[in-house]
Every structure is written in structure tokens, then in C-alpha cells.
Amino acid sequence: MKKILLIMSAVVVVAACSKNAVTGRKQLSLLPESQLQQMALQEYQQFLSQSKVVSTTTSKDAEMVRRVGTRIANAITEYYTKQGKASIFEGYKWEFNLVDNKEINAWCMPGGKVVVYTGLLPVAQNEAALAIVLGHEIMHAVAKHGNERMSQAMLAQGIGIAGDVLTSRNSQVNGIFNSTYGIGAQVGVLLPNSRKQESEADHYGLICAAMAGYNPKEAIPFWQRMSKAAGSGTKPPEFLSTHPSDEKRIKQLEGYMDEALTYYKPVK
Template identity: 65%
Template sequence: MKNIFLLLVISSIFITACTTNAITGRSQLSLVSEESLQKEAVTQYNSILSKNTVVSNTTNKDAEMVKRVGKRIAAAITKYYSDKGLSKELAGYNWEFNLIDSKEVNAWCMPGGKVAVYTGLLPVTQNEAALAIVLGHEITHAVAHHGQERMSQALVAQGIGLTGDIFTSGNGQANNIFKSIYAPGAQVAVLLPNSRKQEYEADHYGLIFAAMAGYNPREAVPFWTRMASLNSGSKTPEILSDHPLDAKRIEKIKTYMPEALKYYQPINSK
């Protein structure tokens, strides 16, 4: 009986706390407010920056490029949402773009537009358009509330109380979940198939945002091919990974390309 009661409680939570994403149209579990996530993001983002070497964008061309590309992607996203009458979806966004000196091949975006790129990623992106593909992808995770969805799933899975502000109520578990879902590694995969669905959504809309920002979305295919080559020695079976296999991702990206190209207006990149 206890198990049945618990199942009914969990089911009721999923039914009453699901929202429809304004852009993707997909139903998402939403137990944590965007406002609280953005507040926590500011704290965690500043903490990460303070513990790492941030490359100055006033003296370093790569750091300046990260900021330039980031601003263009952010402007494209703002226009995309505005054109659809959804500007309120970006409420509270205060964009920041920083390059962190690290060999790690990584980039991420926290709620509220807190973005970091690692120098180890740049030899793989190789050019500004490929960097735009990555930033479009990572920022889509934030604006599409993917982290919010995964955190909500984790809270339910771990039976963490949902009353009040979970970040200020001394709930260490909640803070740990936030850190594991958002930067720097994002290794938590609560529901693996759903996580792969999020990855495809990030690829899809990330291409559109990069194209709107003036970057050729076709650059996504050679970039992910380079990533596939980089990962060739340490492949994880797809069933155990929250990211799609590289070959599947590339094929899926090709199907998104015609739509993305409709938004593409080239710019003269520096």
C-alpha cells in the first residue's frame, strides 16, 4: 500500500507540475522556478569564475571572439522569442560570456545567460562559425529550460522536499544537483532517453539561432565530425549515455539544416 500511495503521489506531481515549452511545444516537468534557478546560477557562476583563470577579452582575441559570438547569438535568440511574442520567456536574462583557461573541451550556459567556454574547445571549433554552433546549442539548453526539467526530475527521484526555496533552505542535495546538471561537467543523466531528446532540441534550435546570428549552420557537420574523431577512443554505448551517438547526431543535424538555412544571412565575421 505504501508503494501504491507513493506512486500516486509521484504521478500527481508529474500531472500538476508539467508545463508546455513555449518554443518546442514539448511537455516538461517544472518543479523549480526559473527565478530561483537564475539566482543560484549567479552564485555558482561567480564561484566558478573565481576558482579559474578567466581570459581577458580586452587583451586576448579568442576571449573577444567568445564575447562577440555570444552577444550575436543572444541577440538572435532575443529576436526569435520577440517575433513569436514570447519575450517574457527570457525575463531575468543578464548575459555574460567568459573564456576560461582550461584544456577541457567544454562550454556551457546556466539559467539567466551565464556562459563559459573553455580554451580547450577552440582547437576543435577551429573557427568562429563552429563556435557559434556550440554556443547556440548550449544556450538553447538554458532557454528551453532543459536544466530546470532535469533538476525537477532529480528532485522527484531523490525524494527531496519541494516547499519554499530549495536553494536557501539549507538543502545541500539541491545545490549538489544544480552543480551536477549545470557546469562544469553536467554528468547527471536522470532519464537518459529524455536527455537525448533535449540534446536533439538543442541541436535543432541552436542551428537556427546560429544562422540568425549570421553564422553558416552548415559548419555544424564538420564540427561534430571533428568531435566524433576526438571521442573515437572512448565511446560509450548510447543506452548508457545522455548524448546521442555522434553518427546519429550528425544525421539528425542534416535533417534540421534546410530549416536553419532559411534563417541564414551571412555576416562579415572578424
């Protein structure tokens, strides 16, 4: 029986692996993207209802977050649509919100729901740096890193094998989702992004920012500031927990820079 289950697991892995349209890497995707987006929307709406959302009509910072995010979303949608890859954004309805929270954090959920915390802005200092962060977080969603992490955990728990039905009512699936997208608690702590996923988000996020007209070179001083923020004795930013903004990260970003600059046309 154990041997049969191992064979079935192998079959599931092979069948569920697909080539990501952005990165070109094969990924495990057991969960329908539409279902993941539905679960994300519910979590996102609950988070907003329990948070202090900063209005774009009264705050230049909130307007900036929406402006920068919208430019990135429009730029990458246009780019991949021209490549015949519009399906990447199927089900996406972009939203960009600034939330009054002192944590140095930002995130993007499947379906294009993006939140920036006010605590990030003093470290970002300018629109180009904010674009670097938003590009990074958006690429985690667009590259389906969350689906990949959830699928790996689901496979480990035997979900999706031997006829298991995946529905939003499945308590195990909900539990995995909450540990992956526990927005109200600590983002990504139980199922953190892998180093491969972080590198992809850095790489393609840099290109995202450049496509939207923001200088990708701003990534270097920004991550240097983030490194100082993490070493200041305060709580480290959430998205530094698995891939610190150390010399290795900055060196990787420098390696991506020439490619990113080919996409860069300054915002008019």
C-alpha cells in the same frame, strides 16, 4: 499510505508539467526558474573566481567568444520577442567568458552565463563553428533542460511532494543542483542530458546560429572534427559523454539543415 503518495506524485507531475515556449514539448518544472538562476549565478561566480578568465582587451579569442555569443543572444531575443515570447528570457543577463583550460568544453547556465574553454577553439577553428557550439549550449538553458533534469531527480527523491518547501537552503535541492551543474568537476555526468534534450539542443541550436548570421552547414565538419577529437585517445569532450558526435548525430543535423537555412542571413 504508499498508494496515497503515488497519487500525490501523479498530481504533482501533472500540475508541474508545462509547455516549453521554444520546443513546444511539455516538461516537468518543479523548481522556480528564478531560484534556479540564483543558484546558477552563485556557482558561476565561484567558478570564475577559481579560474583563469581570458581578458577581451588582450585576447582576440576572448573577444570572438563574446562577439559570437552576443550576436546569438541578440538574435534569439529579438526573434522570440516578436513572437510574443519575451518571457523566455526573464531574469537573463548574458555573459560570455573564455577560460584558459585545455578541456574541449563549453556550457551555458540558466540566466545566460556562458563559458567557453580555450581547449575548444582548436577544434572549432572558426567563428561559425563556435556559433554552432554556443547555440547548442544556449538552447540547453533556454529550453530549460536543467530544470527538467533537476525536477525529475527531485521527484524521485520526494522533494516537492507533501508540502516540501523549495529553497536554496534545502540541502537535497543543492545536492541535485551540484550534480547537474557541477561546473568545477564534470559537467552533467551524474545527471546527463537525455537524448531528447541533446537532439533539441542540436536542432534549435542550429537555428540559433543561423539567426545570428552564421552558416549552419558548418555544423557537419565541426562535429566530424569533434568525433576525431573524441577518438584520438585523449579524454572525450564533456558534452560528447551522452550523445557522441557519431553518424547518427550528423545525420540528424543534416535533417535539420533545410529548416535552419531559412533563418540564415550571413553576418555583414
